Amino acid sequence: MSELIFEKSKHGCTGCSLTHLDVPQAEIDIPTRAGIGLPTLSEPEVVRHFTNLSRKNFALDIGFYPLGSCTMKYNPKVNEDMAALPGFAQLHPYQPDSSAQGALELLWELDRALCEITGMDRFTLQPAAGAHGELTGLFLIARYFQEKGQKRDIVLVPDSAHGTNPASAALAGCQVVVVRSDSRGGVDLEDLKAKLSDRVMALMLTNPNTLGLFDENILTIAELVHAVGGLLYYDGANLEGTCGYARPGDMGFDVVHVNLHKTFSTPHGGGGPGSGPVGVKEMLEPFLPVPVVTKKADGAFALDWERPQTIGMMRSFLGNFLVAVKAYTYILSLGGTGLRQMTADAVLNANYLLSLVKGTYELPYDRICKHEFVLSTHKFGQWGLKVTDVAKRLLDKGFHAPTIAFPLIVDGALMVEPTETESKGTLESFAKALLEIEEEARTHPELLKEAPRHTPVRRIDDVAANRSPVLRWK
Numbered sequence: 001m002s003e004l005i006f007e008k009s010k011h012g013c014t015g016c017s018l019t020h021l022d023v024p025q026a027e028i029d030i031p032t033r034a035g036i037g038l039p040t041l042s043e044p045e046v047v048r049h050f051t052n053l054s055r056k057n058f059a060l061d062i063g064f065y066p067l068g069s070c071t072m073k074y075n076p077k078v079n080e081d082m083a084a085l086p087g088f089a090q091l092h093p094y095q096p097d098s099s100a101q102g103a104l105e106l107l108w109e110l111d112r113a114l115c116e117i118t119g120m121d122r123f124t125l126q127p128a129a130g131a132h133g134e135l136t137g138l139f140l141i142a143r144y145f146q147e148k149g150q151k152r153d154i155v156l157v158p159d160s161a162h163g164t165n166p167a168s169a170a171l172a173g174c175q176v177v178v179v180r181s182d183s184r185g186g187v188d189l190e191d192l193k194a195k196l197s198d199r200v201m202a203l204m205l206t207n208p209n210t211l212g213l214f215d216e217n218i219l220t221i222a223e224l225v226h227a228v229g230g231l232l233y234y235d236g237a238n239l240e241g242t243c244g245y246a247r248p249g250d251m252g253f254d255v256v257h258v259n260l261h262k263t264f265s266t267p268h269g270g271g272g273p274g275s276g277p278v279g280v281k282e283m284l285e286p287f288l289p290v291p292v293v294t295k296k297a298d299g300a301f302a303l304d305w306e307r308p309q310t311i312g313m314m315r316s317f318l319g320n321f322l323v324a325v326k327a328y329t330y331i332l333s334l335g336g337t338g339l340r341q342m343t344a345d346a347v348l349n350a351n352y353l354l355s356l357v358k359g360t361y362e363l364p365y366d367r368i369c370k371h372e373f374v375l376s377t378h379k380f381g382q383w384g385l386k387v388t389d390v391a392k393r394l395l396d397k398g399f400h401a402p403t404i405a406f407p408l409i410v411d412g413a414l415m416v417e418p419t420e421t422e423s424k425g426t427l428e429s430f431a432k433a434l435l436e437i438e439e440e441a442r443t444h445p446e447l448l449k450e451a452p453r454h455t456p457v458r459r460i461d462d463v464a465a466n467r468s469p470v471l472r473w474k
């Protein structure tokens with residue numbers, strides 16, 4: 001482990017030298033640097049410290065990062081160039097609308113593009129992440145039923161759902177009822193029917209789901225939920241499985257969130273910030289958070305705050321604006337045809353990789369997948385190994401580990417999302433590593449138990465980290 005910057009601190013060292021004071025020194029009552037206890041080092045030492053730390057990190061721009069349900073794909077650098085344009089980067093959120101017309105137009109156009117992609121009527125770009133979008137969407141639905149005078153408090157969530165779905169529903173004050181998956185990994189229609197009632201506010205669904213499988217019964221599911229007066233919420237965090245081919249709006253969904261920081265190619269996973277815009281069908285539009293960008297008859301853009309039925313603000317200002325700039329750049333660079341190709345390539349890559357490892361690794365729901373697939377490492381148990389051991393061994397072989405232990409319905413789940421930006425060669429070397437690991441597990445299980453051996457930080461004590469976390473340096 002490298003030394004902490006606090007430990008490197010040398011008394012009296014400074015990273016800057018100010019010119020001689022030519023005005024009287026004022027006494028101000030704020031904590032001084034020394035009082036706060038910040039480290040003191042010279043500028044080159046600070047630069048070296050952080051550069052060295054960054055070299056110990058794994059990142060998307062260093063290697064393959066097949067983290068399922070996370071879409072860790074290459075983020076084109078042109079997105080950053082656009083977000084750094086002074087007209088965007090130096091805008092102040094309190095500037096008058098008249099001096100921020102370009103920014104407002106971009107938000108308006110991004111809203112239009114997302115509506116076209118998802119089949120919705122209007123978006124809010126305010127939510128700061130996917131989970132925040134879920135909460136916003138559920139507040140919108142709750143408000144809709146409140147206006148209709150209906151008391152509905154149940155949110156149905158499949159057992160394959162991403163953990164944020166039930167968490168958001170609980171946070172929105174709803175009761176979560178779990179719907180079972182069927183043997184093909186889709187929603188069990190009989191279980192769904194049994195759980196439908198006039199108390200159901202919404203069904204939250206991801207399609208393709210977290211197993212990477214598309215639920216072909218989606219139109220029936222939508223009909224069933226609508227028949228009891230409930231609405232359908234689409235968790236569109238990962239849109240690589242359908243974008244350009246199928247739209248949640250056409251499948252019968254009433255609300256959708258998308259993660260700009262996944263499919264729409266803006267950095268996340270420590271490189272954020274994120275953005276989880278929420279799209280709605282027309283009947284939910286009056287409830288959208290304020291302000292909403294509008295286009296006036298003369299073509300000028302403005303922020304509309306006068307919306308009496310709004311749920312209010314979900315976050316300050318207009319959301320993470322520069323993330324919107326990056327996503328809009330990405331959408332424009334690819335265009336409709338490019339987005340369709342993105343999906344086709346993501347699905348092809350996932351299925352190709354799956355074909356290389358299937359058989360050696362168990363595939364509990366054996367179907368053609370969309371953008372990701374979930375293997376089971378159940379059989380590693382016979383050699384005294386768990387999915388964590390497989391994941392840690394992958395680190396030694398130079399790869400970021402896939403998502404593990406999720407979805408919960410797969411024992412020892414290894415959830416792999418290669419994304420469309422990886423080459424055939426990369427997919428093949430990753431498959432080779434997975435096959436080697438399976439052989440090592442059979443012949444030298446200690447190699448997996450002791451992994452990772454070649455990373456700056458070796459295996460941490462998960463139990464101690466959970467039970468007695470050390471969250472402060474001193």
Ligand SMILES: Cc1ncc(COP(=O)(O)O)c(C=O)c1O
Pocket residue numbers: 069070129130131132162164165206210235237238259274276
């Ligand atoms: C299917 C799904 N839903 C929701 C989320 C939550 O998104 P966020 O991490 O931006 O809150 C994720 C993110 O991992 C996801 O994969």
